[in-house]
Amino acid sequence: QQKVQQSPESLTVSEGAMASLNCTFSDGTSDNFRWYRQHSGKGLEVLVSIFSDGEKEEGRFTAHLNRASLHVSLHIREPQPSDSAVYLCAMHQGGSAKLIFGEGTKLTVSS
Amino acid sequence: EAAVTQSPRNKVTVTGGNVTLSCRQTNSHNYMYWYRQDTGHGLRLIHYSYGAGNLQIGDVPDGYKATRTTQEDFFLLLELASPSQTSLYFCASSDPTEVFFGKGTRLTVV
Numbered sequence: 419q420q421k422v423q424q425s426p427e428s429l430t431v432s433e434g435a436m437a438s439l440n441c442t443f444s445d446g447t448s449d450n451f452r453w454y455r456q457h458s459g460k461g462l463e464v465l466v467s468i469f470s471d472g473e474k475e476e477g478r479f480t481a482h483l484n485r486a487s488l489h490v491s492l493h494i495r496e497p498q499p500s501d502s503a504v505y506l507c508a509m510h511q512g513g514s515a516k517l518i519f520g521e522g523t524k525l526t527v528s529s
Numbered sequence: 530e531a532a533v534t535q536s537p538r539n540k541v542t543v544t545g546g547n548v549t550l551s552c553r554q555t556n557s558h559n560y561m562y563w564y565r566q567d568t569g570h571g572l573r574l575i576h577y578s579y580g581a582g583n584l585q586i587g588d589v590p591d592g593y594k595a596t597r598t599t600q601e602d603f604f605l606l607l608e609l610a611s612p613s614q615t616s617l618y619f620c621a622s623s624d625p626t627e628v629f630f631g632k633g634t635r636l637t638v639v
Contacts, residue, residue: 424571449625462619462630469626506571510625515560515579517623518588521571 420444420511424520432528437494439505439523446485447512453481453492454506456522462506466492497527532556535620535631542610542638550605550634552620560623561603563587563595565616566633572619578603610638 421444431437441451450469454462466481468474468490474481478495490509494501507520533554542548554561559579564572574587576595584595592614594606607614615638620631 452628461632464628467627508572508628510623515577515585515623516574516587517560517562517577517621517628518574519564519572521569 420448420509420516420518422507422509422518422520424505424507424523426523427521428524428526430526430528431497433498434496437497437501437525437527439492439494439507439525441490441492441507441520443488443490443509445512446488448485448509449512450510451481451483451490452508453479453490454508455501455503456506457503465505494525497525499527499529501525502527533620533622533629533631535618535634537634538632539635540637542607542636544611544638546607546610546638548607548610548636550607550618550620550636552603552605552631553601554603554620554622554629555601556622556624556627556629557600558622558624558629559600561597562621562623563593563603563605564619564621565589565614566619567616575605607636610636612638614638 453465465479468481480493483490504522562577563575573589578597618634
């Protein structure tokens with residue numbers, strides 16, 4: 419069964435400093451990956467979808483995918499206090515429709 | 530406009546009660562999903578489906594049934610609700626390139 423692990427569990431950064439979040443998965447058959455943001459008590463907001471190895475940028479959010487190392491990361495440039503939220507990594511399991519999530523990283527951006 | 534609509538948005542029921550959560554998508558997607566979200570657990574997959582009449586077991590299916598009646602409609606059924614099923618439930622639809630989520634249903638079992 420495919421597993422998705424996120425690290426760190428929580429992260430505090432200063433406003434304007436780069437924030438880096440990580441996601442590892444248990445095999446390389448996944449078709450695509452997404453990063454979501456969820457503010458407290460709210461729904462899911464998709465930040466970046468990435469389908470092939472390399473880098474994908476959406477505004478201040480950049481995802482890096484390396485299937486060989488079973489790793490996808492999210493980098494947030496110039497984070498602001500409004501970016502304080504839980505960030506979730508999700509992937510479609512290869513060969514099936516199963517969409518599975520990591521347990522999330524809680525990001526706090528201090529001003 | 531792509532949409533996933535969940536109803537109700539909030540529900541309180543008693544232990545042993547019968548609850549149905551509804552989800553409708555207007556995206557013409559084949560795949561639909563039901564998740565629960567609890568603090569510290571991200572989103573955990575309960576059931577999913579790749580078309581009308583199809584049902585696949587997710588990772589936390591115990592105590593839940595689901596039915597996909599049409600391409601658009603996917604229902605989650607709790608026939609004997611328990612306090613452990615108090616949670617925030619999300620529905621989603623997808624195709625290979627996009628995923629859309631509903632706004633969630635907050636269920637409380639007292």
